[in-house]
Amino acid sequence: MTPQELLKTKFGYDSFRPGQQAVIDAILKHENVLTIMPTGGGKSLCYQIPALLLKGLTLVVSPLIALMKDQVDALNENGIPATFVNSSLDFSEINDRLNQAQAGAVKLLYVSPERLDSGAFAQLAALPIDLVAVDEAHCISQWGHDFRPSYLALTDRLKQLPTQPTIVALTATATPRVAEDIKTRLGITQEVKTGFQRDNLAFKVVKDQDSDRYLLDYLKLNADQSGIIYASTRKEVERLTKLLQKRHFSVTMYHGGLTPEQRRHNQEDFLYDRAQVMVATNAFGMGIDKSNVRFVIHDAVPGSLEAYYQEAGRAGRDGLPSEAILLFKLADVQTQHFFIDQSDRDEQSKQHEYEKLQMMSQYANTEQCLQQFILNYFGETGPKCGRCSNCLDTRESQDITVATQKVLSCVYRMHERFGKTLVAQVLAGSKDQKVTKMGFETLSTYGIMANQTKKAIAELIDYLTAAGYLLADGGQYPVLKITALGAAVLKGEQTVTRKVAVTATKSLPVNNE
Numbered sequence: 001m002t003p004q005e006l007l008k009t010k011f012g013y014d015s016f017r018p019g020q021q022a023v024i025d026a027i028l029k030h031e032n033v034l035t036i037m038p039t040g041g042g043k044s045l046c047y048q049i050p051a052l053l054l055k056g057l058t059l060v061v062s063p064l065i066a067l068m069k070d071q072v073d074a075l076n077e078n079g080i081p082a083t084f085v086n087s088s089l090d091f092s093e094i095n096d097r098l099n100q101a102q103a104g105a106v107k108l109l110y111v112s113p114e115r116l117d118s119g120a121f122a123q124l125a126a127l128p129i130d131l132v133a134v135d136e137a138h139c140i141s142q143w144g145h146d147f148r149p150s151y152l153a154l155t156d157r158l159k160q161l162p163t164q165p166t167i168v169a170l171t172a173t174a175t176p177r178v179a180e181d182i183k184t185r186l187g188i189t190q191e192v193k194t195g196f197q198r199d200n201l202a203f204k205v206v207k208d209q210d211s212d213r214y215l216l217d218y219l220k221l222n223a224d225q226s227g228i229i230y231a232s233t234r235k236e237v238e239r240l241t242k243l244l245q246k247r248h249f250s251v252t253m254y255h256g257g258l259t260p261e262q263r264r265h266n267q268e269d270f271l272y273d274r275a276q277v278m279v280a281t282n283a284f285g286m287g288i289d290k291s292n293v294r295f296v297i298h299d300a301v302p303g304s305l306e307a308y309y310q311e312a313g314r315a316g317r318d319g320l321p322s323e324a325i326l327l328f329k330l331a332d333v334q335t336q337h338f339f340i341d342q343s344d345r346d347e348q349s350k351q352h353e354y355e356k357l358q359m360m361s362q363y364a365n366t367e368q369c370l371q372q373f374i375l376n377y378f379g380e381t382g383p384k385c386g387r388c389s390n391c392l393d394t395r396e397s398q399d400i401t402v403a404t405q406k407v408l409s410c411v412y413r414m415h416e417r418f419g420k421t422l423v424a425q426v427l428a429g430s431k432d433q434k435v436t437k438m439g440f441e442t443l444s445t446y447g448i449m450a451n452q453t454k455k456a457i458a459e460l461i462d463y464l465t466a467a468g469y470l471l472a473d474g475g476q477y478p479v480l481k482i483t484a485l486g487a488a489v490l491k492g493e494q495t496v497t498r499k500v501a502v503t504a505t506k507s508l509p510v511n512n513e
């Protein structure tokens, strides 16, 4: 049979999705290939069809132990002999299954990466493996957003397989840097990447609003729709779930602190539409294939744009219009910054985490089309989407370069050693004791924004921080520092714009106190 015929007879589909054919062709020519497709793009078929055409066994390495059974059941239902071995099975069951694989009774064997790294490797290495599919391959890269140490050993283990199988790596999230890393580690030279653009998703950023209020209003308006709300912590998931249930919304929850049975139960309630909305930490969602999710709302800022796009991308897998909403709060970013700071990572890895977090801030504050911003981040280009909150924002964009330069020079003159409140006071010309005691009233930037309130200046500083011109460094009492982008503004190499509703300013410089 040809791949096309198998697609029809085994899976019931008429045509390949973009990229699928190219990956299958490469595998059948025994060429190692990296497959980058968005969530829901149809990555699984890329190795499942070759698995049926190859003589030997296809080993699928997947970190999603909880989902292996479902994936294998789905294949078996299509008449495809597949099985899995993982820590949920006892020793004799595992042996039975491996014997089946040895005898050629199954075409696909799903395993977790840990299994390759354990004493059980010898058993696997003895199998007639023709193809290894490395799912969620970004987990192998320290530059990725979900690095898993257990994936690192893959590089060596795959080399030790006596059958020298073809390797296909699959992921939905790979920046050019992560893609390079995956290819180097797994000895891959080819890449099939399909467009990341999601024509049915409307991205929205909602800034500095009361999130509870927003969620309640949103659910009221979308009461009959299925959606996911991501919150930052288990505690927050529980609080939100209670809040929404009290208002009689059909809500369930998912986080790492629930028992496996509870998790499974709640997940199924959501999958089978017994509960409309899933409130979850980011532990929820990898590998979940629910097609009619109409909205994904992030009530917490994810640590990276990759993570955000992957989670947001769980909306609208059926191709119907859906929304991806980020409720952005600068304080969230600062808390995360603090946690990175306190973590026991090395300096380089901390720096890398800061940069990824900073990118989320820039996403939330860019005036560019949001879909375009994301595409550019993944090394792609595309037209304006016409659907995101920026494309639909009709407010005037104001040039605030001069005001920005004033703020930045003040930060500079205060030697980048103070926080927002004091900088705003100095710019506003405050006579606060702290200002005078430090002698800041002698600075040339003292009072140069006296026609604005301290509150407006503080908001401007927040905006400049979120947009990446300033960095609020440190935990509880962050100190403002000028970023490279900010330095370019000071040198007059970069302009700054901001969409703002026109607010009244005082017409004459007056004393702020």
Ligand code: ADP
Pocket (backbone or CB within 6 Å): 013, 014, 015, 016, 017, 020, 037, 038, 039, 040, 041, 042, 043, 044, 045, 289
């Ligand atoms: P991914 O792993 O890329 O997130 P999946 O492999 O789970 O995506 O596929 C997502 C959905 O698309 C599945 O329900 C799958 O059956 C379906 N699908 C895959 N390929 C095709 C195709 N060629 N035509 C129609 N549907 C497809």
